[in-house]
Amino acid sequence: MTLDFAPMEGITSRDLREVHAACFPGVDRYWLPFLSPAASHQLTPRQRRDLEPGPLGRDRLVPQVLTRDPEDFLWAASALGELGYREINLNLGCPSGTVVGKGKGAGMLRSPEKLDRFLEAVFSAAPLAVSVKTRIGLEAPAEWEGLLPVFARYPIRELCVHPRTRREMYRGRVHFGAFAEAAARLPFPLRYNGNLFTPAAVQRLEASCPGLSGAMLGRGLLADPALITRCKGGVRDRETLIAFHEELAARYLAAMHPDGAVLPKFKELWMYLSLLLAEERAWKRLRKCARWAEFHPLALGLLRDAELLPEAEFSRLDQSDVQFDQ
Ligand SMILES: Cc1cc2nc3c(=O)[nH]c(=O)nc-3n(C[C@H](O)[C@H](O)[C@H](O)COP(=O)(O)O)c2cc1C
Structure with missing residues (x-):
């Protein structure tokens, strides 16, 4: 099971990722905070700088895109492909009011039919492997049941699930049962994300879901930057x-x-x-x-x-x- 550093907009900058990797070995991949494609279909100088692979190398970085427009997504995929990336991640989890209000991020989960049309357009033309990071619904965990068959129709490189609804933001307990349901029913690799704050929690996850491709840790790594190092037998000093x-x-x-x-x-x-x-x-x-x-x-x-x-x-x-x- 691989252990990745979650994308956190405003926090996990290129500087933070590089300094973290130099100090704390063991993180398999660092995900980049979401990139919003500009209408002009040009990467801004800031986006270009954040996408430079630096000492980590492209294979340890996962770029992520936030959009509800398949054309924008496909443009971003080809721009990232030209920069040498081999995987692009679609953000279906961002709970921010402004993002959801525009029907992006977790707002894409409102209508499984619209999501299906978006994925159809993307997967029929994407020049690189597409992975997805998602929540289990917008308002209620029951929505997951309607989303699973939509995801199952596409060759998703990996689905990373944060088992909370948008309404729950990052608060309270995660719906682990919803994640286990996905693990049982989906045909592609799955990654778990949410409230992994100790090496013991990571071990429990691995024991309960042996087929998992990996886990993603966010706030736990901000609180203890050595958390993944410790998961892999190292120490914090x-x-x-x-x-x-x-x-x-x-x-x-x-x-x-x-x-x-x-x-x-x-x-x-x-x-x-x-x-x-x-x-x-x-x-x-x-x-x-x-x-x-x-x-x-x-x-x-x-x-x-x-x-x-x-x-x-x-x-x-x-x-x-x-x-x-x-
Ligand atoms: C301040 C902040 C910014 C975030 N930015 C992103 C982002 O850009 N893309 C994304 O997919 N998730 C983003 N997330 C969600 C995290 O990647 C992760 O899913 C969340 O923190 C739950 O995992 P954790 O319990 O390990 O922290 C953000 C979370 C926080 C708190």
Whole structure:
């Protein structure tokens, strides 16, 4: 079973992926946050930069596209093919209000008939392998029953399932039964995603679904960047955690404004990373900082001195801090 780093828009930038891979071995693939094709069918300079393979190489990167228009998807597929990519992922999971309102991301799950027409157009012409990342429905888990036969009709390279509905965002329990149903009925490789926060949870998944092609981990890796390293028999050590933090800060500071851009990016990361510290007030103290010059010494001091927990404490995550409409 392979273990991939989930795409997280605004967080898993090229810098973060490269610094993470250099510090924490073991991640099989890093997925790129979604790319929205422009009407002009041109990649922006920013999109091009994010798509450069760098030291990871294209085979360890999975580019993802968010669109409801098959023409846009096929354009993106050929542009990515020209850049040397061999797989493109379709986003059917994004729960953001603006995205769903436009009928994209999880909004594509509203009508299985429309989704079927979209997939038909895409699979009849796609120049590269197409994988799909999906939720199990828009409003209710019962919708999954109507979506499974649609997916089953196409030669999907791999289906990654986050077994929650759009309404559930990333909250509460996952519907593991819906995932098991897909594993039993779909003819192509399946990847599981959702609430894998410890090596023990990954082991339990592997034991309960032996045929799985893999799992994808997101927030668990932000809270404990060594999570996949540990799943593969490695350890987490404080020095590497500090090196990761400092190298990422250096890269961001070289390209972005400290207070206007680096600070909000690091706050988003620390919302999760603070769950690894025994010091429960860490996040409250960090989120109050208005300047990078105030935030950085506090964050570094916490990484150097605070007790690290054996596993990140996700029960402490304050969901009201989590923004999805970014
Ligand atoms: C801030 C944020 C941004 C995300 N951006 C993307 C994205 O660009 N594409 C995507 O498929 N999923 C995105 N996701 C969903 C994650 O890839 C993943 O499915 C989700 O975090 C659940 O997995 P986890 O429980 O391991 O964190 C995002 C999630 C968060 C919290």
